[in-house]
Amino acid sequence: MKYIIFDFDGTLADSKEAFLRAWNKLSEKYKYEKLKVEDYELMRGLSIKERSKHVNFPMHKLPLFMPEFLKVYRESITEITLFDGMKELLRDLEKSGYRAAIISSNAEKNIREFLLHNGLDNITEVLCSSRIFGKDKIINKFLKKHNLQQAEVIYVGDECRDIVACKKAGVKVIWVGWGYDAAEIAQAENPDYSVYKPEEILQVIR
CATH class of the missing domain: 3.40.50.1000 (HAD superfamily/HAD-like)
Known part of the structure; x- marks a missing residue:
C-alpha cells in the first residue's frame, strides 16, 4: 500500500453547513425546495435520485448547476x-x-x-x-x-x-x-x- x-x-x-447554505441560496434563485438542518438525516437515507426528487431538482440539469453551486459553496470555505x-x-x-x-x-x-x-x-x-x-x-x-x-x-x-x-x-x-x-x-x-x-x-x- x-x-x-x-x-x-x-x-x-x-461541509454540511456550507452545502446547505449554497443549496438554499441557489434554490431561491431556481425555485427548488430549500433544505433545513433537520432534513440532513432524512437525505442521508435516500439515493441521489430520491434526493433530487425530494428537492424537486431535475438530474439532467446537474452538469450546468454544479459549477455555479461550487462557486457559491466557496464563499463558506473558511468555515468548513x-x-x-x-x-x-x-x-x-x-x-x-x-x-x-x-x-x-x-x-x-x-x-x-x-x-x-x-x-x-x-x-x-x-x-x-x-x-x-x-x-x-x-x-x-x-x-x-x-x-x-x-x-x-x-x-x-x-x-x-x-x-x-x-x-x-x-x-x-x-x-x-x-x-x-x-x-x-x-x-x-x-x-x-x-x-x-x-x-x-x-x-x-x-
Missing part, C-alpha cells in the same frame, strides 16, 4: 472544518510512510484553499472530476500517472458512488460512517471495509 486516496466532502471535511481525528490520522499516515491524495467531485480550487487554510501540507495531489459519477476515470488516471497497481492504493469515501467507482476501477474502498450516505444505503453496495472513527482507517490499512 503506497497511496491513501480520500474523498473530500463528508470524508475529510465536514476537518472531522475530529482527521488531522491526527493524516499525520500518522505520513509518519507511517503512506502518501495521501484527494479525488473529489468538488472543485480543485475549493479543496486547495481548504488545505491551505487548515495547514495541511501533507496532501499535495488533488484530482477532481466535473461529473459526480466520473470518479472511476479519475482513479484510473491517478494510477497511470504514478505507475501504480490497483492493490497499491485504497480509497476512503462516504457515498455509494464512491464504492461503485472503486469497484469499476478495481481498487479497495473504505466507507466511512460519518458522511453523507447512511449505513443502510452504503452497505447495499458492499464496501470492502466500513469504519466509524478516523483512527480505524489506519487499523484497516495496516
Whole structure:
C-alpha cells in the first residue's frame, strides 16, 4: 500500500453547513425546495435520485448547476472544518510512510484553499472530476500517472458512488460512517471495509 486516496466532502471535511447554505441560496434563485438542518438525516437515507426528487431538482440539469453551486459553496470555505481525528490520522499516515491524495467531485480550487487554510501540507495531489459519477476515470488516471497497481492504493469515501467507482476501477474502498450516505444505503453496495472513527482507517490499512 503506497497511496491513501480520500474523498473530500463528508470524508475529510465536514461541509454540511456550507452545502446547505449554497443549496438554499441557489434554490431561491431556481425555485427548488430549500433544505433545513433537520432534513440532513432524512437525505442521508435516500439515493441521489430520491434526493433530487425530494428537492424537486431535475438530474439532467446537474452538469450546468454544479459549477455555479461550487462557486457559491466557496464563499463558506473558511468555515468548513476537518472531522475530529482527521488531522491526527493524516499525520500518522505520513509518519507511517503512506502518501495521501484527494479525488473529489468538488472543485480543485475549493479543496486547495481548504488545505491551505487548515495547514495541511501533507496532501499535495488533488484530482477532481466535473461529473459526480466520473470518479472511476479519475482513479484510473491517478494510477497511470504514478505507475501504480490497483492493490497499491485504497480509497476512503462516504457515498455509494464512491464504492461503485472503486469497484469499476478495481481498487479497495473504505466507507466511512460519518458522511453523507447512511449505513443502510452504503452497505447495499458492499464496501470492502466500513469504519466509524478516523483512527480505524489506519487499523484497516495496516
